[in-house]
Structure formats: C-alpha cells, structure tokens
Amino acid sequence: MGSTVHELDEQPFFAAGTSPFRSKGTTYVGHVQWVVENFPGGKDAYLECFTDPALRAFHAQPFMAPTWYDFMPLACAGHTCARAMNMSFEEFIEYRARYQADHDMRGVYKFFLALAPNALLAKKLTGIMVQYFDFGTPLVIAESKGHVVCEVQAMPTLFVPWMRACIKGFVETVLDRAGAKNVKVVTSHTASGTLHDFPASVLGVDITWA
Secondary structure, three states, X not given: OHHHOOOOOOOOOOOOOOOOOEEEHHHHHHHHHHHHHHOOOHHHHHHHOXXXXXXXXXXXXXXXXXXXXXXXHHHHHHHHHHHHOOOOHHHHHHHHHXXXXXXXXXXXXXXXXXXXXXXXHHHHHHHHHHOOEOOOEEEEEEEEOOEEEEEEEEEEHHHHHHHHHHHHHHHHHHHHHOOOOOOEEEEEEEEEEEEOOEEEEEEEEEEEOO
C-alpha cells in the first residue's frame, strides 16, 4: 500500500494509533494548546471535525510529553486546521511552527535567547526538531559565517511538506528572536529509498542569516 500513496489528507491511511511513524507527546501537547487557544470554536469544535469515532477519541485523549504517539493523525490534522483557518496546508504548518517557537522560547528553549545567532545555534535547531520523531536523521553538510546546510535523511516523503514548513517556521522564528537578521530557510528534497515500505526522501535545509 505504501508505495502507491503520495499525499496526506484529513483521513490517515492507518487506524488512529497504528501507523509505523511516531512522535513524542510534546508535539501533541503543543498542538492541543494551540487548538484550545486558537481553533475556531475551541477544542470541542476541533473534535467535531473528525467523523471517525476512533480518530476523534485519539485526539481527545490526554497526551503525555515524553510518551511516543502515532504521528500520522497529527500530520493529517494539519489539513483539518488549515481548512478551518482558511490557509493552505503548508501555510498553516509554518504558522503553527512559529507559534510553537514563540511558546518554546519563553520556556524550555529560553536559553537560546542568550546565544548569538551563529552556526552552532542554526545546527542545533534542526537536530532539536528531528529528535521529536522516530524517523529522520539530521546531518550537517556545510557551515560558514551566516550559512548552514543540513540534511534530514530517511524522511518519509509523505511528511516532507509538513516537515519543511515546520522547520522553516521554527528555525526562522528562533534565529530571529536570537537577534539574527534577514533569516531565510530554503528546503528541497530528493527521493532516497523507502521507510516502512513508504517512499523516503532526503530533506535538504539551507539556512542563511546576517
């Protein structure tokens, strides 16, 4: 089945909780917080968007930050939220990533604000994001003053649109808050084998700033 599937939509390909791709509960905790504060009609209206009772129950459960959960329902929910917010999918994911970065910079990653916007900081950001998933391996390809090139290997191609928008929004926001100027994140991807029988890609991340 995986080799014939190319794009996500609002309905996961697997029953909620059963896909082979997982993320830390932190990703869901942040998402639920955003839903409560910003989704039109709040969490009740959000849950009503899911016609599949099992999927609704999955999103309604209490999420624990250090626990691993099926990532596919969260990625698919990006389409649900984008529709509610009158945005495209990648516009919404980038917006959500900026929201999350602002939140995290006031809390767990507050120490980043004390760091100069240098190559070390830029390299760390991509690695920090990928550590929340049980797929994707970050690798630094090149670095110079105001420029870092990274790759995320073994990235399911299904999730490339989600991940590239998330990385762009998160990295640009954190570097901007750390004092960098003219921050720009450009991504690309190339096909590279399979992961759990799904097509995989190498996601390139080119970060520049002044």
